[in-house]
Amino acid sequence: MAAFDLLISLQIIGIAAFAVSGALVAGxxxxxxxxxxxxxxxxxxxxxxxxxxxxxxxxxxxxASWYVVMAALCALATIPFAGWANRVRxxxxxADAFGLAVFVALGTRKALEAGTSGVxxxxxxxxxxxxxxxIRDVLANxxxxxLRKEVYALAALCGATLFVFAERVGMQADYALWLSxxxxxxxxxxxxxxxxxxxxxxxxxxxxx
Amino acid sequence: MAAFDLLISLQIIGIAAFAVSGALVAGxxxxxxxxxxxxxxxxxxxxxxxxxxxxxxxxxxxxASWYVVMAALCALATIPFAGWANRVRxxxxxADAFGLAVFVALGTRKALEAGTSGVxxxxxxxxxxxxxxxIRDVLANxxxxxLRKEVYALAALCGATLFVFAERVGMQADYALWLSxxxxxxxxxxxxxxxxxxxxxxxxxxxxx
Amino acid sequence: MAAFDLLISLQIIGIAAFAVSGALVAGxxxxxxxxxxxxxxxxxxxxxxxxxxxxxxxxxxxxASWYVVMAALCALATIPFAGWANRVRxxxxxADAFGLAVFVALGTRKALEAGTSGVxxxxxxxxxxxxxxxIRDVLANxxxxxLRKEVYALAALCGATLFVFAERVGMQADYALWLSxxxxxxxxxxxxxxxxxxxxxxxxxxxxx
Numbered sequence: 001m002a003a004f005d006l007l008i009s010l011q012i013i014g015i016a017a018f019a020v021s022g023a024l025v026a027g028x029x030x031x032x033x034x035x036x037x038x039x040x041x042x043x044x045x046x047x048x049x050x051x052x053x054x055x056x057x058x059x060x061x062x063x064a065s066w067y068v069v070m071a072a073l074c075a076l077a078t079i080p081f082a083g084w085a086n087r088v089r090x091x092x093x094x095a096d097a098f099g100l101a102v103f104v105a106l107g108t109r110k111a112l113e114a115g116t117s118g119v120x121x122x123x124x125x126x127x128x129x130x131x132x133x134x135i136r137d138v139l140a141n142x143x144x145x146x147l148r149k150e151v152y153a154l155a156a157l158c159g160a161t162l163f164v165f166a167e168r169v170g171m172q173a174d175y176a177l178w179l180s181x182x183x184x185x186x187x188x189x190x191x192x193x194x195x196x197x198x199x200x201x202x203x204x205x206x207x208x209x
Numbered sequence: 210m211a212a213f214d215l216l217i218s219l220q221i222i223g224i225a226a227f228a229v230s231g232a233l234v235a236g237x238x239x240x241x242x243x244x245x246x247x248x249x250x251x252x253x254x255x256x257x258x259x260x261x262x263x264x265x266x267x268x269x270x271x272x273a274s275w276y277v278v279m280a281a282l283c284a285l286a287t288i289p290f291a292g293w294a295n296r297v298r299x300x301x302x303x304a305d306a307f308g309l310a311v312f313v314a315l316g317t318r319k320a321l322e323a324g325t326s327g328v329x330x331x332x333x334x335x336x337x338x339x340x341x342x343x344i345r346d347v348l349a350n351x352x353x354x355x356l357r358k359e360v361y362a363l364a365a366l367c368g369a370t371l372f373v374f375a376e377r378v379g380m381q382a383d384y385a386l387w388l389s390x391x392x393x394x395x396x397x398x399x400x401x402x403x404x405x406x407x408x409x410x411x412x413x414x415x416x417x418x
Numbered sequence: 419m420a421a422f423d424l425l426i427s428l429q430i431i432g433i434a435a436f437a438v439s440g441a442l443v444a445g446x447x448x449x450x451x452x453x454x455x456x457x458x459x460x461x462x463x464x465x466x467x468x469x470x471x472x473x474x475x476x477x478x479x480x481x482a483s484w485y486v487v488m489a490a491l492c493a494l495a496t497i498p499f500a501g502w503a504n505r506v507r508x509x510x511x512x513a514d515a516f517g518l519a520v521f522v523a524l525g526t527r528k529a530l531e532a533g534t535s536g537v538x539x540x541x542x543x544x545x546x547x548x549x550x551x552x553i554r555d556v557l558a559n560x561x562x563x564x565l566r567k568e569v570y571a572l573a574a575l576c577g578a579t580l581f582v583f584a585e586r587v588g589m590q591a592d593y594a595l596w597l598s599x600x601x602x603x604x605x606x607x608x609x610x611x612x613x614x615x616x617x618x619x620x621x622x623x624x625x626x627x
Contacts, residue, residue, distance in 0.1 A: 201454050236619035287619075
């Protein structure tokens with residue numbers, strides 16, 4: 001029960017952090033308050049929505065709309081504090097790391113419960129964690145930050161892979177979940193702290209453009 | 210029967226207006242004729258498509274492909290008149306308002322008929338109305354206009370909310386539908402006429418970019 | 419059996435070429451290795467994924483994850499050869515044409531097998547062929563090249579239409595498939611060789627922006 005409560009608390013922290021990150025990016029693009037609300041919602045539920053569509057299971061928030069309402073409220077609540085944006089980026093990034101960790105683990109578990117293979121479960125975990133942020137950046141008309149630098153998607157990939165591996169070697173599902181959360185969170189926090197990044201690829205633009 | 214015919218007429222006006230708006234944006238980006246056709250189709254059917262995927266019901270145009278064919282023809286028919294683009298923007302915006310109003314109401318109704326909660330039905334109404342225009346702007350590589358200014362999504366939100374409210378207090382579904390259409394349309398037309406806009410949020414860009 | 423093997427070979431060539439094209443565009447945007455992998459995967463499986471969602475059939479790679487793994491490996495294998503990018507563009511474009519031809523034909527066939535109308539089957543064939551490349555360009559923050567120039571989507575449209583037509587006039591499904599592949603491939607190769615393009619539309623930007 002305590003573990004369950006902790007899971008819910010982490011989910012709430014994650015939804016709030018994701019929604020706030022959407023609201024801040026909306027503000028950087030001078031969107032109106034509706035755009036702020038929508039971007040907050042999309043970051044918070046976008047990844048889980050695509051995961052559920054791909055798994056052909058009911059989209060989670062169509063049966064529990066408090067996710068959407070809460071994301072909308074968190075995004076709107078950001079508006080009066082927008083002047084503080086640059087001072088809250090670091091705490092928001094930390095809260096976002098908690099969200100990422102728990103969303104990846106829950107996404108992986110949902111895929112395994114739906115009977116997918118291990119590879120597909122890992123993909124679904126990563127999709128759950130990163131797709132919201134990718135759509136956010138596409139709507140803000142910039143190349144998704146997650147694809148350009150920072151160890152973000154890689155942290156998700158490690159956490160999801162470890163979950164599947166732990167389950168396959170017989171670890172109890174609950175322990176595997178928390179192990180996955182801990183691994184994603186640790187990698188992500190260390191990456192924020194030490195400014196880790198994945199090497200980039202440079203290709204000369206062709207004549208196509 | 211008369212009400213039914215009016216609904217079909219409004220839908221046809223809406224599809225035509227949405228398709229033409231897609232074609233004009235394609236032309237602003239100097240897309241080729243295929244891009245013009247595709248953008249027209251996407252604006253006209255994009256919102257309803259996402260709604261149906263989220264509701265896990267068959268995508269409407271896979272069972273009634275005349276929607277797609279009509280949108281394609283309207284988009285292509287825009288090509289010879291492209292020189293008039295700036296003179297037709299106002300009438301197209303008015304026609305678009307009719308389309309928005311009827312799509313939002315029909316989207317909300319479809320969600321309620323699929324058994325969703327009121328909150329989800331409102332979301333589905335808004336999704337039906339605005340997602341086509343959002344994908345249009347993403348494909349044209351610009352921040353969606355719907356998220357930046359103009360009372361557009363907000364009109365959709367009011368119309369969808371009123372539909373659900375009217376149904377909940379016991380109004381007959383047909384009346385609720387027309388009330389919703391009237392509200393969305395009125396707000397949108399007034400917003401065009403008086404140049405209403407929703408307040409915007411401004412956030413200093415962080416060091417992420 | 420020989421025809422079957424040829425089909426598999428063409429699919430593998432197509433996946434590889436699509437994944438490499440995603441990796442090259444990721445490199446042009448200086449994405450990190452994870453972004454390179456993700457863009458490769460999305461180009462290779464994006465079109466088929468949307469087709470399956472629209473048809474409400476299980477998404478193909480959730481039941482055969484080697485597609486995703488192979489696309490990821492092909493994208494990553496591009497990294498050490500990035501310096502050669504401009505020399506390999508032509509061969510990659512040719513391989514891409516094979517991929518386009520076979521994906522369009524298989525997409526059309528899958529739709530017909532799912533019981534759709536001819537128009538819908540043509541749309542699904544085109545979606546299968548071009549949507550991966552469109553998402554690639556959206557994530558790279560540019561107007562999709564497929565919508566701006568080159569006879570690419572048009573080749574897909576011809577191949578898919580001919581498939582449906584051939585089936586409707588009673589041609590055996592296997593022959594229809596190969597006819598469709600041949601037509602798409604021929605048009606696309608000729609378009610690359612002779613630099614064909616579809617006429618573009620030019621519209622003066624409105625005051626919306």
